Amino acid sequence: MDGKVEPRDRPLIQRRGAPVLLLAPVGALLLLLFVLPQAGMLAASLDAPRWSFAHYAHFLGDAHYLGVLGRSLLLGVLVVAVTLLLGLPLAYWLARLQSRWAPALLLLATFPLWISAVVRSFGWVVLLARSGLVSTALRDAGLVGRSFQLLYSMTGVVLALAQVLLPFMLLSLYGVIRAISPELERAAQNLGAGPLRAALLTTLPLAARGILSASLLVFALSVSAFATPSLVGGARVQLMSTTIYEQMTELADWPFAAAVAFILLAVVGFIAILYTRLGSGADGVARR
Amino acid sequence: MHKIGRRAALGALAATAFAGSAGAQARFQGRQLVSQGFGGPTQDVLQAVVFDVLDRREGCKSTQVPLQSAAAFARMRAEAAAPQLDMYQFSGGQEKLAAAEGLTAPLGQLANLADVPAAMKDAAGHWTTFAVIAEGILYRTDKVKTPPRSYKDFLDPAYDGHLAFPTITNGYGTDFLVMLARAFGGGEKNIEPGFAAMAKFAAGATIFRAASEVPGLFAQGDVWIMPYDSTSAKRCKDAGLPIAFAAPEEGSVASPCTVCVAAKSPNVELARAAVDQFISVESQTGIAESLQWAPTNARVRLTEALAKQLPRPDQLVTLDMVTMTQARPQWTERWNREIGH
Numbered sequence: 026m027d028g029k030v031e032p033r034d035r036p037l038i039q040r041r042g043a044p045v046l047l048l049a050p051v052g053a054l055l056l057l058l059f060v061l062p063q064a065g066m067l068a069a070s071l072d073a074p075r076w077s078f079a080h081y082a083h084f085l086g087d088a089h090y091l092g093v094l095g096r097s098l099l100l101g102v103l104v105v106a107v108t109l110l111l112g113l114p115l116a117y118w119l120a121r122l123q124s125r126w127a128p129a130l131l132l133l134a135t136f137p138l139w140i141s142a143v144v145r146s147f148g149w150v151v152l153l154a155r156s157g158l159v160s161t162a163l164r165d166a167g168l169v170g171r172s173f174q175l176l177y178s179m180t181g182v183v184l185a186l187a188q189v190l191l192p193f194m195l196l197s198l199y200g201v202i203r204a205i206s207p208e209l210e211r212a213a214q215n216l217g218a219g220p221l222r223a224a225l226l227t228t229l230p231l232a233a234r235g236i237l238s239a240s241l242l243v244f245a246l247s248v249s250a251f252a253t254p255s256l257v258g259g260a261r262v263q264l265m266s267t268t269i270y271e272q273m274t275e276l277a278d279w280p281f282a283a284a285v286a287f288i289l290l291a292v293v294g295f296i297a298i299l300y301t302r303l304g305s306g307a308d309g310v311a312r313r
Numbered sequence: 314m315h316k317i318g319r320r321a322a323l324g325a326l327a328a329t330a331f332a333g334s335a336g337a338q339a340r341f342q343g344r345q346l347v348s349q350g351f352g353g354p355t356q357d358v359l360q361a362v363v364f365d366v367l368d369r370r371e372g373c374k375s376t377q378v379p380l381q382s383a384a385a386f387a388r389m390r391a392e393a394a395a396p397q398l399d400m401y402q403f404s405g406g407q408e409k410l411a412a413a414e415g416l417t418a419p420l421g422q423l424a425n426l427a428d429v430p431a432a433m434k435d436a437a438g439h440w441t442t443f444a445v446i447a448e449g450i451l452y453r454t455d456k457v458k459t460p461p462r463s464y465k466d467f468l469d470p471a472y473d474g475h476l477a478f479p480t481i482t483n484g485y486g487t488d489f490l491v492m493l494a495r496a497f498g499g500g501e502k503n504i505e506p507g508f509a510a511m512a513k514f515a516a517g518a519t520i521f522r523a524a525s526e527v528p529g530l531f532a533q534g535d536v537w538i539m540p541y542d543s544t545s546a547k548r549c550k551d552a553g554l555p556i557a558f559a560a561p562e563e564g565s566v567a568s569p570c571t572v573c574v575a576a577k578s579p580n581v582e583l584a585r586a587a588v589d590q591f592i593s594v595e596s597q598t599g600i601a602e603s604l605q606w607a608p609t610n611a612r613v614r615l616t617e618a619l620a621k622q623l624p625r626p627d628q629l630v631t632l633d634m635v636t637m638t639q640a641r642p643q644w645t646e647r648w649n650r651e652i653g654h
Contacts, residue, residue, distance in 0.1 A: 089650045155519075156533040171474060171535075177520070260480035260520045260653045274387040275482035276642050277410075 070283035080284035090268070090285075094292065097248045097265040100182060104247040105240045107187040108194040113236070116198035117224070121207060131199065138192045146256040149185035150176060153257065177259040185257045186250055190243050197242060201235025202228065237304045245293055265289045341583050342372040348400045348587065349385045350377030353525055354548070355604060359402075362599030367590045373583060381523065382407050383482060389416050389575060396575035400584040405484035406634040408440040408571040418574040418581045423589040425610060433569070433609045433626075440573035443591040444606035447624030448488055448566040450559045451546050452538040453531060460559050461538060464489075464496040468513055475537035476518040477530050478511075481648040483522060487641065488566050489540040490648070491632055496563050501633040504644060508651060515652045528552050542568060543624060547605050567629035570606065 037043050070080055084090045119131055137145060152159050153175040160176075163169045175181035205228050213223035251266040258264065265285060272282035348364070350356035356377050364375035378398060380388060386407040388398065393416055401411070411417050417439040420426060426434065426441060434441040450461045456475070467476060479486035494500055494507030519536060521527075527545045530536040531554050546558035572591050574584040590596055597608035601615055607623045608615075615623070 089646075154533060155535050260482075260522065263649055263653065271482060271645070275383045276645055277383075277387055277390065278642060 066283045067287060069280050070287050072280055080281045081288065083281065084284060084288055093263050093268055094265060094288065096179070096263065097289070098292070098296075100179070100186070100254070100264065101244040101247040103183045104186050104190060105194075105244050107183065108191050108243050109236070109240060111187070112191055112194035112198055112239075116195050117202055117228070119195075120199050120202035134195055135192050137188070142189050142250075143252050143256070145189055146185055146253040149181065149188070149253075149257050153181045153184070176257060177261045179258070179262050182254050182258045182262050182264075186247055186253050189250075189253050190246055193246060194239050194243050197239035198232070198235065201232050201239070204235075205231045234304045237300055241297055241300045245297070248289065248293055340371065341586065344371075344373040344580060344583050346373055346375040346400070346580055346583050346587060347398050348375065348377050348584075349380045349388070349398050349402060351381070351402060351404070352379030355544075358600065358603040362603065363590050363596045364587065366596060367587050371583070371586060375587065382484065386411060390414065392575075394577060396578045398575060399578040399580040400572060400574045400587060402443075402570060402572050403440075404446070404568060404570045406569075406638060408435070408573045409634065410638065411573060412437065412439040416576055418576045418578065418584075420574065420588055421585055423585060423592070425589050425592045425594075428594075428610045428612050429592055430609070430611060440571045441588065441592055442569040442571050442609045443597070444570040444600055444604070444609060445624060445626045445629065446568040446570065446606055447543045447558075447560070447629055448485060448492075448540065448568055449543065449546075450538060450561055451527070451531075451541050451549070451556055452559060453536075454555045454557050456537040460557065461561070462559070463562050464492050464540070465510075467493070467538070467540075468510060472538055473514070474517045475535060476514055477521055477536040477539040478518055479539075479541070480520050480522055480653060481645050484568065485541060487637060487644065488568070488632060490644065491637065492540075492561070492563055492566060496561075501636040501640075504640065508647065511652055520653060528554065531556055544604055544606065564630035565624060565628075567624070567626055567631050 038047075071077065072079065084094075115134070119127065119134065122130065124130075151157055154160065155174040155176070157174075157176070160169075160174045164171070164173060175184070209227040209231070210220075210223040213227050214220060218226060248264075249266060251270060254262060254264050255267055255270070258267065265288075269282050269285050269289075272278045272285060346364075346367075350359060356379055360375075360377060364377065367373065368375050382403045382405040385398075385401055385403065389396070389401055389407075389411055392398070393414075401408075403411075408417070412435060419438050420441065421438070426438075429441050433445075450464075450466070452461055466472070467478075478489055481487055481490065490504065490507045490511060491501055492507075493510045494504050497506035497510050499506035519530060521530060524541070524545055527539070527541055528549050530539070531549055532552075543558045546556055549556035572588050574581055574588060578584055592610050594610055594613050597610045597613045598615065600606050601608050601613070601619060601623060605619075605622055607626050609626070
């Protein structure tokens with residue numbers, strides 16, 4: 026026996042042509058339903074067949090639209106910060122919970138996902154409106170003025186979107202932390218670290234890459250979100266998604282709407298690549 | 314022309330009886346018509362007094378898909394080659410754009426079309442107005458002691474923090490901007506005074522999107538005054554809110570509601586029959602009674618009490634929609650920059 030593996034004994038994935046066959050169904054679907062329509066949109070944004078960058082120049086040369094892009098990115102950062110702050114401790118607790126209630130609690134945490142984002146956002150509209158619970162309480166406490174309301178404000182959009190997207194952050198982090206052995210923390214404690222220090226020095230670095238990818242997921246969902254910002258932000262909070270909608274439906278300027286969509290895609294894509302780089306770096310740190 | 318006029322003169326009852334004959338039944342029996350509709354209570358009324366009547370007479374089945382005018386036009390355009398909606402109702406002038414882009418089918422020889430005055434329908438026969446709504450000022454009678462008389466009243470510091478107005482992408486939002494411009498010496502071709510006036514009160518105002526938000530805004534208590542239409546005023550009153558409608562001295566803008574047929578619809582003939590139903594005496598009377606929209610069919614006779622409550626199209630202000638449509642992108646961009654931030 027020379028240890029050579031006969032071709033027919035190789036696992037499927039190592040067979041010649043296997044990757045192509047495995048990827049063919051999803052590839053065909055993506056090509057037909059994603060790549061081709063995107064190519065059509067790209068052509069429209071470039072004013073095909075005349076070809077010009079006029080719509081891109083219009084957007085990028087205008088402080089107002091750059092402000093809209095900045096506001097969308099800021100929204101993404103803020104929502105990631107809020108969901109991370111709320112989601113990380115909760116995910117850690119759920120993942121380490123030794124109780125027969127643990128599965129039920131996890132199910133409960135995903136409960137918001139069972140309701141449409143539109144319905145949840147409407148709930149926020151009711152709460153944040155001028156006569157709503159939140160605004161009334163703040164007003165009665167003398168903290169804000171008479172005409173104060175969180176509805177139609179950036180703060181309101183961040184609040185509502187954080188609630189809508191929290192389950193995504195929570196579920197991602199739960200999976201990540203579950204995969205990290207609790208033995209490591211015990212080992213650290215054996216070596217003299219306190220419980221908090223043990224968690225911060227073992228589990229957190231190992232979870233870093235997962236935290237980054239969960240953040241990227243929530244960031245991408247935030248900057249492209251439409252229903253919640255549209256309902257809660259109204260006409261006053263102008264974001265990339267609402268600008269695309271307005272140009273597309275209200276003004277029927279499809280080429281400009283397509284250009285705005287591609288600018289958003291490019292910026293988010295660029296950030297995703299940066300993040301992935303950062304992710305592999307974080308992984309390196311954790312492995313050391 | 315003469316022949317149509319005589320046929321129309323047979324009267325609504327006779328027309329209905331005639332169309333109800335076996336011949337018409339066979340024409341559209343079992344067919345399905347899909348129209349875009351305005352949504353909410355308005356759509357329900359139009360279903361009852363227009364489409365259900367058509368369905369009973371022709372043996373077809375009509376449904377409406379709710380979409381606001383601008384979104385409806387976007388859909389009409391996107392589905393130009395293969396329309397899923399056979400006909401459209403517009404309230405923001407989109408029918409003219411649709412006709413100009415070749416998205417509409419000619420209405421052909423409709424029995425009731427001759428009874429609609431020429432100013433209310435397309436010269437090329439691609440759309441017709443079926444109702445006219447009056448725009449004006451809505452106010453809370455318990456908070457505003459002196460009824461508002463002018464669009465200039467929106468600058469009254471007494472209303473600071475109690476104003477609401479529709480965003481520019483709502484057709485009434487654009488009309489409001491134009492009427493503010495007119496009140497301060499400008500107009501469709503000189504919008505500057507409108508923006509200048511709006512900027513003075515926009516910061517403390519509530520900006521909203523759709524008619525469905527109007528009763529809620531008034532019910533919350535902080536909004537006392539807003540520009541909108543007589544139909545919404547009636548809806549608020551019916552809901553028990555202390556709301557009245559005031560016609561400003563600059564004039565009440567006429568907001569026409571129109572119907573047209575999608576050019577490549579497989580149901581063009583049936584959709585034409587529905588358009589004819591929209592402008593029939595029977596349906597127009599029903600629309601006037603339920604929605605208080607002014608009819609456009611000259612043969613409609615209303616009770617004196619009802620007629621008094623309806624806007625008189627000949628006394629309303631007509632805006633220069635061509636100029637406004639051309640300027641809309643620039644106005645919207647400027648509005649987003651200066652007002653809606």
